[in-house]
Amino acid sequence: MSALRQQVPNAVVWLVLLTMPYWMGAVGGYTELASRVVVLGLAAMALNFLLGFTGVLSFGHAAYFGLGAYGVGMTIKYLVPSTPLGILVGAAVGTLAAMVIGALIVKLRGVYFAMVTIAFGQVFFFIAFRWNEVTGGDDGLTGWKRQALDLGFTRVDILGSDKAFYYLVLAVFAACVAAMALLLRSPFGRTLIAIRENERRARFLGIPVEQHIWLSFVISCFFVSIAGTLYALLSNFTDPRALRWDQSGNFVIMAVLGGMRSFWGPLIGAAIFVVLQDYVSSQTENWMSVIGVFFMLVVLFFPRGVLGILRRRLAS
Amino acid sequence: MSLLQVRDVSKHFGKLVAVDGVSLTVEPGELRAVIGPNGAGKTTFFNLVSGFFPPTRGSIVFDGRDITSLSEHRRVRLGMARTFQVTEIFPELTVRENLRVPVEVAAGRRLSPWLTKAADAGIRARVGELMEMGGIADKADRLVGELSHGDQRATEIMMSLALNPRLLLLDEPTAGMGDQETYNITRLIRRLHRDQKQSIVLIEHDMRVIFHLADRIMVLAEGAVLAEGTPDEIAADERVQAAYLGKAA
Ligand SMILES: Nc1ncnc2c1ncn2[C@@H]1O[C@H](COP(=O)(O)OP(=O)(O)O)[C@@H](O)[C@H]1O
Ligand SMILES: [Mg+2]
Numbered sequence A: 001m002s003a004l005r006q007q008v009p010n011a012v013v014w015l016v017l018l019t020m021p022y023w024m025g026a027v028g029g030y031t032e033l034a035s036r037v038v039v040l041g042l043a044a045m046a047l048n049f050l051l052g053f054t055g056v057l058s059f060g061h062a063a064y065f066g067l068g069a070y071g072v073g074m075t076i077k078y079l080v081p082s083t084p085l086g087i088l089v090g091a092a093v094g095t096l097a098a099m100v101i102g103a104l105i106v107k108l109r110g111v112y113f114a115m116v117t118i119a120f121g122q123v124f125f126f127i128a129f130r131w132n133e134v135t136g137g138d139d140g141l142t143g144w145k146r147q148a149l150d151l152g153f154t155r156v157d158i159l160g161s162d163k164a165f166y167y168l169v170l171a172v173f174a175a176c177v178a179a180m181a182l183l184l185r186s187p188f189g190r191t192l193i194a195i196r197e198n199e200r201r202a203r204f205l206g207i208p209v210e211q212h213i214w215l216s217f218v219i220s221c222f223f224v225s226i227a228g229t230l231y232a233l234l235s236n237f238t239d240p241r242a243l244r245w246d247q248s249g250n251f252v253i254m255a256v257l258g259g260m261r262s263f264w265g266p267l268i269g270a271a272i273f274v275v276l277q278d279y280v281s282s283q284t285e286n287w288m289s290v291i292g293v294f295f296m297l298v299v300l301f302f303p304r305g306v307l308g309i310l311r312r313r314l315a316s
Numbered sequence B: 001m002s003l004l005q006v007r008d009v010s011k012h013f014g015k016l017v018a019v020d021g022v023s024l025t026v027e028p029g030e031l032r033a034v035i036g037p038n039g040a041g042k043t044t045f046f047n048l049v050s051g052f053f054p055p056t057r058g059s060i061v062f063d064g065r066d067i068t069s070l071s072e073h074r075r076v077r078l079g080m081a082r083t084f085q086v087t088e089i090f091p092e093l094t095v096r097e098n099l100r101v102p103v104e105v106a107a108g109r110r111l112s113p114w115l116t117k118a119a120d121a122g123i124r125a126r127v128g129e130l131m132e133m134g135g136i137a138d139k140a141d142r143l144v145g146e147l148s149h150g151d152q153r154a155t156e157i158m159m160s161l162a163l164n165p166r167l168l169l170l171d172e173p174t175a176g177m178g179d180q181e182t183y184n185i186t187r188l189i190r191r192l193h194r195d196q197k198q199s200i201v202l203i204e205h206d207m208r209v210i211f212h213l214a215d216r217i218m219v220l221a222e223g224a225v226l227a228e229g230t231p232d233e234i235a236a237d238e239r240v241q242a243a244y245l246g247k248a249a
Helices: A001-022 A030-056 A061-079 A083-105 A110-130 A160-183 A187-197 A198-203 A208-237 A246-257 A266-282 A287-301 A303-315 B042-051 B074-078 B095-106 B116-134 B151-162 B179-196 B207-213 B230-237 B238-248
Strands: B003-014 B016-026 B029-035 B057-062 B080-081 B165-170 B197-204 B214-221 B226-229
Touching: A001 A030, A001 A160, A030 A061, A030 A160, A030 A187, A030 A208, A030 A246, A030 A266, A061 A083, A061 A110, A061 A287, A083 A208, A083 B197, A110 A246, A160 A187, A160 A208, A160 B057, A187 A198, A187 A208, A198 A208, A246 A266, A246 A287, A246 A303, A246 B074, A266 A287, A266 A303, A266 B074, A287 B116, A303 B003, B003 B042, B016 B029, B016 B057, B016 B197, B016 B207, B016 B226, B029 B042, B042 B080, B042 B165, B042 B197, B057 B226, B074 B080, B074 B151, B080 B151, B095 B151, B116 B151, B151 B179, B179 B230, B207 B230, B214 B230, B214 B238, B226 B230, B226 B238
Parallel strands: B029 B197, B029 B214, B080 B165, B165 B197
Antiparallel strands: B003 B016, B003 B057, B214 B226
């Protein structure tokens, strides 16, 4: 009975995600907007693996998101015109960078960790910004397009069909989210929650805390760089803003907005963020202030995020 | 061979000498008490033994191996577990979840991304056993942060025991407890010592607890060893009476 109750939120989330392109139009949206929700939802959930379930705040996740974006774009543009290969390269580049940077910063805690992640993130931003010949600099990386998927028995035209691309994004999202859920329920995942709850106790239970935080950081960056590849594929374009610090801030806002203690919270946060951004930016230039005010209200009155409120309603 | 040999360790905090040339040997199966007035350096001594920070001077040998510069989690892996004077637990997790973490670490599973059904069953069984032993089985699914002080202490002790330690370090396990809770914890410690031959070093404030439990007692005062001996020897020691028992009475 209680197991059934636990499955209800999952079923609702998957039902909504699976049908989204078919009702987005009816509520004033469009398929590309649905894809954005899923892509940024994945990024926010990936960040939350580290933030909500390990208790470590990174303010530099856009760096790995952006490396994924440039990785896929440059692979298709310069190396091989293959979407899956591009995704793999983008994820590999982002993850490798995270392994190196993670090793350098894993001893830092709290604000110091957050500040240094911003600093490293800005390094990648400036490289993308300055290295004109390769990255396209400020104008962004253009002149490439996502390629149709060749599944052997059939070809899926993810370029021509927004719906087909949406379902590719959703399939990748599903694989990533399932992997994260599995990890969080594993002994390894429980050590991360232990570190979040009480680092000193975790240490004196024999957990090498730095090693586990490093792993959590790398796993989180792996998934955020996959989200980055999908983000670039969505618009057949990427530019340095994808890896700038304010993009990192957006991921944090999405996670906190939706509720960083709940698994699906950051996805809800991303949906609110993306829809609000789409709607408000068509009304006023100043959409970021609207998001900012909304964010502050949620943090002040509902510190557990939107899902936190819903949960309390359901429980009572 | 002795289980623990602490040789002439000191710890300086700036000008303050918190621990001053203390040596201690613990034999397997022994229950050793460390007593002394507030600020005597007892907790600092535990911090040195457990690897919370390195000593300024001296060395620590555990089971024949020099561990003076070993990190705390490596010491845990060698078989040393501790509790803290101010309870360190996972308050927002349930009793069951609190115990599950050290049980999985002890099973060598801390990096496992999944468990087989059989492994999972084994871990659950061990968690259940520990909750029974600690008298907290009826609170298995309560958040530890909501439990009474005594139950929180019991949970912390059982978390340390979950690691199957060869040496258990307990820092004032009955501090701040009522009579009933003190009795329960004392009984638990006695059972561990008598029935399971658990080696224990125990910091205590409550003299009644110590004199009935400990094989030997070390008395610290102002960072240094004031006296060392059996409970009867300590009770008869005039310096101890002057420095400590006199004050306590
Ligand atoms: N981390 C620390 N930094 C500075 N001084 C400390 C620290 N830990 C303990 N002390 C000091 O060392 C002395 C011994 O403290 P402690 O070991 O906690 O005594 P006890 O446990 O016997 O009451 C005290 O004067 C205390 O203020
Ligand atoms: Mg103390």
